[in-house]
Amino acid sequence: xxxxxxxxxxxxxxxxxxxxxxxxxxxxxxxxxxxxxxxxxxxxxxxxxxxxxxxxxxxxxxxxxxxxxxxxxxxxxxxxxxxxxxxxxxxxxxxxxxxxxxxxxxxxxxxxxxxxxxxxxxxxxxxxxxxxxxxxxxxxxxxxxxxxxxxxxxxxxxxxxxxxxxxxxxxxxxxxxxxxxxxxxxxxxxxxxxxxxxxxxxxxxxxxxxxxxxxxxxxxxxxxxxxxxxxxxxxxxxxxxxxxxxxxxxxxxxx
Amino acid sequence: xxxxxxxxxxxxxxxxxxxxxxxxxxxxxxxxxxxxxxxxxxxxxxxxxxxxxxxxxxxxxxxxxxxxxxxxxxxxxxxxxxxxxxxxxxxxxxxxxxxxxxxxxxxxxxxxxxxxxxxxxxxxxxxxxxxxxxxxxxxxxxxxxxxxxxxxxxxxxxxxxxxxxxxxxxxxxxxxxxxxxxxxxxxxxxxxxxxxxxxxxxxxxxxxxxxxxxxxxxxxxxxxxxxxxxxxxxxxxxxxxxxxxxxxxxxxxxxxxxxxxxxxxxxxxxxxxxxxxxxxxxxxxxxxxxxxxxxxxxxxxxxxxxx
Numbered sequence: 001x002x003x004x005x006x007x008x009x010x011x012x013x014x015x016x017x018x019x020x021x022x023x024x025x026x027x028x029x030x031x032x033x034x035x036x037x038x039x040x041x042x043x044x045x046x047x048x049x050x051x052x053x054x055x056x057x058x059x060x061x062x063x064x065x066x067x068x069x070x071x072x073x074x075x076x077x078x079x080x081x082x083x084x085x086x087x088x089x090x091x092x093x094x095x096x097x098x099x100x101x102x103x104x105x106x107x108x109x110x111x112x113x114x115x116x117x118x119x120x121x122x123x124x125x126x127x128x129x130x131x132x133x134x135x136x137x138x139x140x141x142x143x144x145x146x147x148x149x150x151x152x153x154x155x156x157x158x159x160x161x162x163x164x165x166x167x168x169x170x171x172x173x174x175x176x177x178x179x180x181x182x183x184x185x186x187x188x189x190x191x192x193x194x195x196x197x198x199x200x201x202x203x204x205x206x207x208x209x210x211x212x213x214x215x216x217x218x219x220x221x222x223x224x225x226x227x228x229x230x231x232x233x234x235x236x237x238x239x240x241x242x243x244x245x246x247x248x249x250x251x252x253x254x255x
Numbered sequence: 256x257x258x259x260x261x262x263x264x265x266x267x268x269x270x271x272x273x274x275x276x277x278x279x280x281x282x283x284x285x286x287x288x289x290x291x292x293x294x295x296x297x298x299x300x301x302x303x304x305x306x307x308x309x310x311x312x313x314x315x316x317x318x319x320x321x322x323x324x325x326x327x328x329x330x331x332x333x334x335x336x337x338x339x340x341x342x343x344x345x346x347x348x349x350x351x352x353x354x355x356x357x358x359x360x361x362x363x364x365x366x367x368x369x370x371x372x373x374x375x376x377x378x379x380x381x382x383x384x385x386x387x388x389x390x391x392x393x394x395x396x397x398x399x400x401x402x403x404x405x406x407x408x409x410x411x412x413x414x415x416x417x418x419x420x421x422x423x424x425x426x427x428x429x430x431x432x433x434x435x436x437x438x439x440x441x442x443x444x445x446x447x448x449x450x451x452x453x454x455x456x457x458x459x460x461x462x463x464x465x466x467x468x469x470x471x472x473x474x475x476x477x478x479x480x481x482x483x484x485x486x487x488x489x490x491x492x493x494x495x496x497x498x499x500x501x502x503x504x505x506x507x508x509x510x511x512x513x514x515x516x517x518x519x520x521x522x523x524x525x526x527x528x529x530x531x532x533x534x535x536x537x538x539x540x541x542x543x544x545x546x547x548x549x550x551x552x553x554x555x556x557x558x559x560x561x562x
Contacts, residue, residue, distance in 0.1 A: 088455040090455075098446060116454040168455065
């Protein structure tokens with residue numbers, strides 16, 4: 001089982017019906033690197049992110065996650081889909097944080113965090129509970145474990161969601177606009193947790209509109225528009241001095 | 256300058272209720288508020304007066320038959336029919352719901368056809384139809400396909416009134432339950448599936464621990480309503496001659512011509528049973544209410560659902 005925390009994509013294509021969402025995207029994230037995908041809505045950012053843990057399948061191209069082909073094995077002249085068990089195993093090493101949190105409303109915060117370890121990894125409940133409490137403390141939610149998602153604020157829910165993803169000990173964390181559904185005053189607490197995670201060397205790939213966060217924390221920025229990578233490079237360089245005209249226009253509008 | 260300052264603690268103050276900020280706000284009762292009460296009381300009083308004074312109600316007859324043996328036997332059969340038809344209906348409804356949600360178009364199409372047919376025709380017609388099914392298929396043979404093992408069955412003897420009643424009620428109920436169960440699953444958002452998938456859960460674990468617990472708030476209260484509906488619906492099978500509650504009452508008044516008193520006996524029993532069922536029903540509804548005002552209620556309802 002490889003888990004080197006890298007993501008490599010070459011010439012990824014993905015269509016929904018006749019609409020081609022990804023048109024030959026390249027992506028490379030090294031272990032421990034923080035990479036931000038920015039771009040206008042409908043540019044395929046989220047789709048690209050969702051491909052990396054198999055929530056969307058890739059039509060064509062190479063996608064290697066944690067040093068191995070993701071969801072498919074290359075054999076003879078084709079890529080063959082792996083078994084559901086194998087796919088689930090690959091996914092469990094890639095944590096995902098959603099825009100809408102997607103906590104399980106029928107479980108307490110603690111049980112949400114425990115759900116992966118207990119239900120997937122079959123870890124002893126007692127150990128899983130201790131670990132869940134540690135993780136909740138790490139995201140600043142000490143003592144909130146008994147609460148249900150409906151009793152938590154959006155920012156708290158998103159932090160529980162981060163803890164839930166971390167509980168699987170992933171080597172990569174994906175964030176799909178993690179602060180877009182939050183009230184402005186709650187954005188900071190979630191970004192703080194993510195910043196902390198970045199400093200601990202987690203490989204992170206995130207779709208975000210938080211340009212200040214991207215500038216402060218990210219190593220690399222990928223600007224996407226209409227399914228293609230328009231510009232890619234050092235985060236501060238791209239955000240401060242974009243070379244491409246489309247990047248300049250986009251940044252002018254959002255900054 | 257005026258000395259009446261708000262919150263002042265010095266000087267002589269009027270008692271606190273007399274301060275403008277503490278005065279009660281009163282909405283005067285309007286004539287229509289009293290008129291509504293008067294009208295309602297008049298209606299109830301009139302009804303009471305006529306039920307007591309009109310001797311055609313024959314209350315003594317009602318009381319004398321209320322707990323007579325054949326009525327109690329009918330009551331028992333009504334309850335058995337409700338439980339059996341509901342139980343089988345839920346099981347078949349679950350199968351239909353799963354078929355209906357299938358990605359295989361022919362399978363979901365079959366379920367849709369079934370649901371359309373059984374919800375689109377009156378249950379009374381369906382009951383009579385099943386009772387007379389022998390006219391359509393007089394003999395069927397039950398056996399193992401591709402072998403010689405089979406037994407011929409005479410449909411006429413198989414389809415007793417009771418069998419026809421259970422078959423008819425079950426098949427009809429299944430169509431409604433299928434839609435209720437499907438609605439329950441439709442109420443769970445796609446994000447829940449994605450969150451479970453992203454943790455690497457298997458399809459079964461996802462269903463068992465994430466999806467099904469979330470379908471219950473939509474399914475259970477609706478099923479409770481179906482049970483109450485089924486209880487009353489069993490009265491339809493009286494036309495097949497099944498000796499349930501209504502039929503038992505009818506058998507008595509066929510002899511004694513005391514039609515109204517015996518219909519009152521049956522109605523009172525139906526009322527008692529539906530009221531008895533509505534108590535747990537409203538408890539269940541409160542427990543599973545998804546009100547955002549009382550997240551604690553949802554919390555206790557689904558506690559221990561994980562793991």
